[in-house]
Amino acid sequence: MDYLEFKITCLEEFREILIAELAEIGFDSFLETDEGIDAYAPEPDFDREAFDQLLEKYRLPAQVSLQEGKMPKVNWNEEWEKNYDPIAVEDLVYVRASFHQPAAGFKHEIVINPKMSFGTGHHATTFQMLKHQGAIDHQGKRVLDVGSGTGILAIMAHLCGAKEVEAFDIDEWCVENGNENFDLNGLSTRMDIGTIRDVNPQGPYEIILANINKNVLLDEMSIYSDLLAPNGHLLLSGFYTEDVDDLTACAKPLGLSLIQMHSKDNWAALILQKD
Known part of the structure; x- marks a missing residue:
């Protein structure tokens, strides 16, 4: 199954709400970027009318611009692992995904696997x-x-x-x-x-x-x-x-x-x- 890929440039404060609303209309994977988000939807399930309405809603307030493409089916877990980095908050806490190795020297460790997103999210x-x-x-x-x-x-x-x-x-x-x-x-x-x-x-x-x-x-x-x-x-x-x-x-x-x-x-x- 092919995926439709949408590279969305937007104001940073609108990223989370756009991800949430896109998830409601069938998008199932997201990647945070320096400019905004890359969003992916399975081609057979894509609702063009709902997508156009959503984009129009945020086009001006979020300063949205868009590039659209198509990509073959992809191993999202593999892509996520390539783009998700652990973070360290001084020596207080080490935040990692389940596929990362633990790290010594921290007071606490937190394991976070963000759902439907393979951006770092930190x-x-x-x-x-x-x-x-x-x-x-x-x-x-x-x-x-x-x-x-x-x-x-x-x-x-x-x-x-x-x-x-x-x-x-x-x-x-x-x-x-x-x-x-x-x-x-x-x-x-x-x-x-x-x-x-x-x-x-x-x-x-x-x-x-x-x-x-x-x-x-x-x-x-x-x-x-x-x-x-x-x-x-x-x-x-x-x-x-x-x-x-x-x-x-x-x-x-x-x-x-x-x-x-x-x-x-x-x-x-x-x-x-x-x-």
Whole structure:
């Protein structure tokens, strides 16, 4: 079976939503690139009308451009393995796929096999969130991971000694993949599906993790504050350094004070503490 190949150039902040929506219309493999994403769909299942409608929806806001081609059937696992590299967050944690060899000299190891994607997926926001987790005492605490994706931050919380970890995401394939990754890393918890309002988690939590995007964080900030225990920590990322002032201005009236900030490649990550 041949695959249709679409090389999509787009703004970086639109990559994840484009992957999610393309997956809904029959695309089953993706590769992150410097310019955007390469997306692949089995030719017999390709819905041209749905694809054109989706592209038109994002063409202007995401600055989408497109090159289309065809390629013979391919061993996706082999391609994925060639393009997926492990990452090291200092000596804190080594993140690898199941086909990589373990590495010595790290406090923790996480095994992540991203579903339907053979890009590295190790974004600056994830790197910084893991680093911030290493600075926060998780021992015996309740942790909530909002928009969990592959489940990597929930897994890190478990490895850091959290007593209870809850996680959810709005995307079905993220939930399926997250649960597979939980199994790989010895977590018995299951990822739920929905927004924070759908899932309605019951606080208090000593730690809340939210690596999403600025607009969602601003919209949900009051919910995070309500769910957070006094002196609890809220770890945020998924936004640019120029967005930090907007987020801290939203957080401050809710009793959330900035105690630490880092940035990497113009992506910011914050640790806030509840009064």
